[in-house]
Amino acid sequence: MQERYEPAAVEADAQRFWNDQRCFEAKEDAAREKYYCLSMFPYPSGRLHMGHVRNYTIGDVLSRFMRMNGRNVLQPMGWDAFGLPAENAAMANGVPPAKWTFDNIAYMKAQLKSLGFALDWSRELTTCRPEYYRWNQWLFLRMLEKGIAYQKTGVVNWDPVDKTVLANEQVIDGRGWRTGAPVEKREIPMYYLKITAYAEDLLDALSQMQGWPERVRAMQANWIGKSVGVRLGFPYRIEGLGEGVLHAFTTRADTLMGVTFCAVAAEHPLAAHAARHNEKLAAFIEECKRGPAIESELATQEKKGMPTGLTVRHPISGVALPVWVGNYVLMSYGDGAVMGVPAHDERDFEFAKKYHLPIKPVIDVPGREYSLHAWAPWYAGHGRCINSGTYDGLEFQAAIEAIAADLQRLNLGEKQTTWRLRDWGISRQRYWGCPIPVIHCAACGTVPVPDEQLPVVLPVDLVPDGSGNPLLKDEAFLAVSCPRCGAKARRETDTMDTFVDSSWYFLRFACPDNDKAMLDARVRYWAPVDQYIGGIEHAILHLLYSRFWTRVVQELGAVEFKEPFANLFTQGMVLNEVFFRKPDTGRVEYFNPADVEVTLDPTAQRRIAVLRSDGLEVESGGVVTMSKSKNNGVDPQALVDEFGADTARLFTMFAAPPEQTLEWSDEGVQGAFRFIKRLWKAVHDHVAPGACVPLDKSILNDEHRAIRRQAHQTLSKITDDIGRRRTFNTAIAAAMELLNALAKFPQRSPQDRSVIQEALEIAVLGLSPIIPHVTHALWRALGHQRALIDEPWMTVDLAALQTSEIAMVVQVNGKLRAHISVAVGADEDTVRAAALADPNVQKFIAAAPVRKVIIVPGKLVNIVV
RNA sequence: GCCCUCGUGGCGGAAUCGGUAGACGCAACGGACUUAAAAUCCGUUGGGCGAAAGCCCAUCCCGGUUCGAGUCCGGGCGAGGGCACCA
Numbered sequence: 005m006q007e008r009y010e011p012a013a014v015e016a017d018a019q020r021f022w023n024d025q026r027c028f029e030a031k032e033d034a035a036r037e038k039y040y041c042l043s044m045f046p047y048p049s050g051r052l053h054m055g056h057v058r059n060y061t062i063g064d065v066l067s068r069f070m071r072m073n074g075r076n077v078l079q080p081m082g083w084d085a086f087g088l089p090a091e092n093a094a095m096a097n098g099v100p101p102a103k104w105t106f107d108n109i110a111y112m113k114a115q116l117k118s119l120g121f122a123l124d125w126s127r128e129l130t131t132c133r134p135e136y137y138r139w140n141q142w143l144f145l146r147m148l149e150k151g152i153a154y155q156k157t158g159v160v161n162w163d164p165v166d167k168t169v170l171a172n173e174q175v176i177d178g179r180g181w182r183t184g185a186p187v188e189k190r191e192i193p194m195y196y197l198k199i200t201a202y203a204e205d206l207l208d209a210l211s212q213m214q215g216w217p218e219r220v221r222a223m224q225a226n227w228i229g230k231s232v233g234v235r236l237g238f239p240y241r242i243e244g245l246g247e248g249v250l251h252a253f254t255t256r257a258d259t260l261m262g263v264t265f266c267a268v269a270a271e272h273p274l275a276a277h278a279a280r281h282n283e284k285l286a287a288f289i290e291e292c293k294r295g296p297a298i299e300s301e302l303a304t305q306e307k308k309g310m311p312t313g314l315t316v317r318h319p320i321s322g323v324a325l326p327v328w329v330g331n332y333v334l335m336s337y338g339d340g341a342v343m344g345v346p347a348h349d350e351r352d353f354e355f356a357k358k359y360h361l362p363i364k365p366v367i368d369v370p371g372r373e374y375s376l377h378a379w380a381p382w383y384a385g386h387g388r389c390i391n392s393g394t395y396d397g398l399e400f401q402a403a404i405e406a407i408a409a410d411l412q413r414l415n416l417g418e419k420q421t422t423w424r425l426r427d428w429g430i431s432r433q434r435y436w437g438c439p440i441p442v443i444h445c446a447a448c449g450t451v452p453v454p455d456e457q458l459p460v461v462l463p464v465d466l467v468p469d470g471s472g473n474p475l476l477k478d479e480a481f482l483a484v485s486c487p488r489c490g491a492k493a494r495r496e497t498d499t500m501d502t503f504v505d506s507s508w509y510f511l512r513f514a515c516p517d518n519d520k521a522m523l524d525a526r527v528r529y530w531a532p533v534d535q536y537i538g539g540i541e542h543a544i545l546h547l548l549y550s551r552f553w554t555r556v557v558q559e560l561g562a563v564e565f566k567e568p569f570a571n572l573f574t575q576g577m578v579l580n581e582v583f584f585r586k587p588d589t590g591r592v593e594y595f596n597p598a599d600v601e602v603t604l605d606p607t608a609q610r611r612i613a614v615l616r617s618d619g620l621e622v623e624s625g626g627v628v629t630m631s632k633s634k635n636n637g638v639d640p641q642a643l644v645d646e647f648g649a650d651t652a653r654l655f656t657m658f659a660a661p662p663e664q665t666l667e668w669s670d671e672g673v674q675g676a677f678r679f680i681k682r683l684w685k686a687v688h689d690h691v692a693p694g695a696c697v698p699l700d701k702s703i704l705n706d707e708h709r710a711i712r713r714q715a716h717q718t719l720s721k722i723t724d725d726i727g728r729r730r731t732f733n734t735a736i737a738a739a740m741e742l743l744n745a746l747a748k749f750p751q752r753s754p755q756d757r758s759v760i761q762e763a764l765e766i767a768v769l770g771l772s773p774i775i776p777h778v779t780h781a782l783w784r785a786l787g788h789q790r791a792l793i794d795e796p797w798m799t800v801d802l803a804a805l806q807t808s809e810i811a812m813v814v815q816v817n818g819k820l821r822a823h824i825s826v827a828v829g830a831d832e833d834t835v836r837a838a839a840l841a842d843p844n845v846q847k848f849i850a851a852a853p854v855r856k857v858i859i860v861p862g863k864l865v866n867i868v869v
Numbered sequence: 870g871c872c873c874u875c876g877u878g879g880c881g882g883a884a885u886c887g888g889u890a891g892a893c894g895c896a897a898c899g900g901a902c903u904u905a906a907a908a909u910c911c912g913u914u915g916g917g918c919g920a921a922a923g924c925c926c927a928u929c930c931c932g933g934u935u936c937g938a939g940u941c942c943g944g945g946c947g948a949g950g951g952c953a954c955c956a
Contacts, residue, residue: 219951222873226952233956254956267956307954332954342956350870351954424955543951658894659881665949667881671895678909679894685909729885737883737893744893747910813889818937820889844923858936864888868936 005691005785009684009778011648018780019120027793028122030078032529039075040530041067042510044538044546045082048108049089052115054578054630055539057640058656058666061774062575062732063537064121065657068773069726071122072797078530080513081116081123083109085132086437087502091468094436101436102464105132115641119649120777122793129516131505136512137438138459139522140504143553145441145452146560147197155450158194158429161187168472169433182470189293194431194498195440199552203228203423205566206551215571220543227544229424231255234408236343237416238266238316238325245277250316250327253338253422256348257411258403261392262366264356265344266316267309267330272340275329278312285310285329292331307332307355319416320407321393330355338422353379366391428549430501435466435474437499445486445493454487460495473497506546507553510536510568523562536569543574573730576660580636580668582625583613594635595622597668598642627667638668650775651677657732657774679740680778683771686743687764687782689751695787696757701803708759709804711749715763716804718742722770723797732774739767761786769798814839815866816848824865832859839865 022028043063046056067079083105090101097104109130116123129136147153161170163180170180170187180187199206207228210221233255241247250266268274270292279286288310309330316325325344332351333342346356347365356363365374369387372380386400395403411417431440439460441453453460463481466474475481475497486493514527532554538546547569554568583595595615600622602613613622630637643652655676660666704712718738725735742763751757765786772779772792783792807828812835814822822842826835836857839845849869856868 219873223951337955675894740893856936860888866936
């Protein structure tokens with residue numbers, strides 16, 4: 005074994021071994037318990053970032069640990085390869101998105117390999133390849149058949165100069181990001197998936213999902229947003245419309261008798277009707293539709309409204325109620341109309357005050373007095389009905405039941421559940437995505453592409469130029485004959501939202517080579533995913549869509565479960581300090597921390613940050629999430645090149661628990677590297693004199709027993725920390741402690757060396773899921789023929805943990821006063837006597853009689869005086 | 870505004886079920902080796918008092934429960950995140 009630790013050689017050697025042995029190619033084996041460990045697949049943006057390294061290292065540690073613990077592990081990898089950045093890059097460089105994407109994949113795949121992840125590359129999948137996305141199309145057609153997919157008009161952001169649709173993030177302050185032109189709202193036909201039909205099930209199942217973080221479940225529940233209430237009907241007779249009913253949803257039907265007006269959204273049909281001969285109203289409606297671009301402004305903007313001049317009748321009392329247009333009413337929620345109860349709804353109160361509408365209190369809370377002058381939070385609380393005719397005296401739930409029953413009889417209302425969740429619009433007017441498999445025929449209308457014509461292949465040589473979807477100009481793609489009548493027809497050019505691609509890739513990893521079916525029997529062996537790992541930023545959309553998609557697949561009979569991810573782990577973000585200069589003129593300039601030298605001023609105790617290139621000071625903006633915009637990212641490649649993959653892995657696992665944020669630290673990386681070098685040297689120094697004799701447990705002295713005890717305690721802790729607690733940082737700390745103890749232990753006798761051998765084996769094997777390359781080499785150096793990756797996880801020698809004496813602490817009134825050592829299994833009287841006999845304890849109990857002695861066996865004695 | 874999470878040394882963090890607060894690492898300081906530097910190794914390091922033994926204070930603040938609270942409960946302050954006119 006060579007004395008010097010050289011990561012490049014060690015890592016190349018280990019990776020070659022794993023590759024040659026095909027260690028990580030997973031095979032179905034009904035006799036073995038499987039473990040499907042999946043990290044969220046990356047978008048091939050160009051290079052890996054530290055977030056990827058962290059994510060994939062967590063998955064790799066678990067995969068390797070489970071493998072050594074006898075599980076049949078599948079850890080696959082793929083590419084979420086459709087998406088907007090490829091089109092942007094194409095426009096910037098004049099290269100087709102496909103080429104840019106595949107080049108990036110090649111580079112990032114090499115990076116992933118250099119990090120030594122135990123991935124089954126034989127199952128690699130890429131969502132922009134027809135072999136994959138044809139099954140998007142196939143399942144979409146099944147959804148069409150079942151009515152889960154349907155068409156309706158949707159609103160998009162339209163750039164009138166580029167004549168193209170913009171994604172929300174491409175709209176900056178209401179203007180197109182490239183042209184600066186004011187963005188228009190356009191209504192176009194789009195495909196939607198009926199995720200709302202699954203809302204109840206998606207919500208209910210959350211409470212059973214013990215393997216998911218509470219936080220994520222709460223976020224999903226919040227997003228689904230269930231509201232139980234009553235859908236009311238306000239009948240009307242309006243000139244030009246005739247008789248009709250204005251529908252509005254409420255969760256507070258108990259306040260129905262307090263309604264003094266109705267308000268509708270600007271997009272509501274009644275508003276449009278009233279505006280036909282009312283220019284001021286028409287102008288107001290236009291103003292509302294444009295609205296502020298930013299959601300937070302939308303929520304805080306002043307409440308504005310305008311009367312329509314129309315009236316509707318109260319469903320119970322028959323009183324005429326004015327209909328207003330209100331800028332705070334959302335067309336997309338409920339029926340786009342609300343009943344105005346100013347007395348008990350803060351928004352309605354503000355609105356009524358502004359426009360001098362009547363306020364009629366109908367809820368009484370004992371001990372409270374209603375004042376029409378100012379809003380008070382209790383107005384919105386539950387209470388007893390007053391001023392409500394026959395409902396007077398009823399409590400919240402009873403009032404709702406009574407009112408709902410009466411409305412039902414009048415055919416003017418029913419109990420209803422409303423959801424915040426909307427159906428999922430999947431149409432994108434984009435080139436670089438999965439084509440939606442439909443054909444437009446002048447005679448037959450919209451015709452689904454027949455299954456045997458799948459896949460609808462996306463041409464890969466087009467270059468978008470900013471002037472809309474290039475598919476619109478590609479005759480070879482567009483021209484098609486109608487599958488129904490054979491006439492000339494036109495292919496749909498919209499593509500699918502990329503969230504479709506990622507909604508089922510985890511199932512396809514079980515059978516990526518099947519060209520006859522989307523899924524096959526192998527899915528039943530591997531799925532569901534046992535452990536899914538990814539960023540918290542996907543807590544809602546990706547994870548919710550995947551749950552929805554899995555339910556659809558289940559209904560088709562391809563899988564037997566509804567929940568795709570049994571356990572979810574959300575890793576924390578990677579942070580770094582941000583450095584900048586703010587010139588008097590112009591915008592803030594950010595400098596990468598790699599180009600900044602931070603020193604400690606010895607006198608002032610102040611940190612000074614200086615840009616290396618010009619030697620002048622830069623300001624620090626604190627520690628924030630690594631991002632391109634703040635230029636505070638660290639290139640993992642530079643780290644791997646300088647210190648090796650093991651150091652990169654060790655640092656990211658050691659600096660913080662995996663669920664928390666991770667602060668980047670150059671010194672911390674040095675520390676991780678230093679530890680690996682120490683481990684290397686410890687093994688080197690140990691094996692240098694040659695092989696050692698087998699351990700004879702019958703002739704151990706006290707020092708031997710102490711080392712063995714610590715070694716096996718360490719093994720026990722690492723096993724628990726990785727396997728159960730998922731606190732890899734404390735597992736590493738325990739291994740470090742063991743190595744520190746070994747450094748102090750002299751190697752003289754053959755028996756000394758045998759004890760050290762065992763402890764080093766525990767350290768090396770225990771750390772192998774985290775730093776697999778160096779431990780692969782060290783395991784060989786320790787004399788093993790079998791590769792470490794094929795070794796079973798070691799078992800704790802319970803006998804080694806046993807001691808004859810045990811240390812206990814003695815407290816007096818809860819304050820630590822002494823340490824004592826007692827025989828294991830000593831009875832309480834003996835322990836009490838030993839505690840009371842301690843001279844320091846004596847000092848503190850002399851003044852008063854002992855009232856009580858609490859003994860926690862094996863831990864402590866507390867003497868109360 | 871509502872919901873969630875979190876506040877521990879100079880810093881990242883540990884303390885797993887209410888039982889020794891500060892493991893491990895970083896930084897800093899002292900020392901060894903070296904012509905020197907780097908690397909490496911040894912030691913010290915929450916604050917105060919003390920020669921030492923040891924004592925007092927200390928986990929954002931105030932209060933409570935308990936023999937015992939970083940951990941549980943109530944109230945406040947601060948930070949981060951999610952939702953945000955959802956009727």
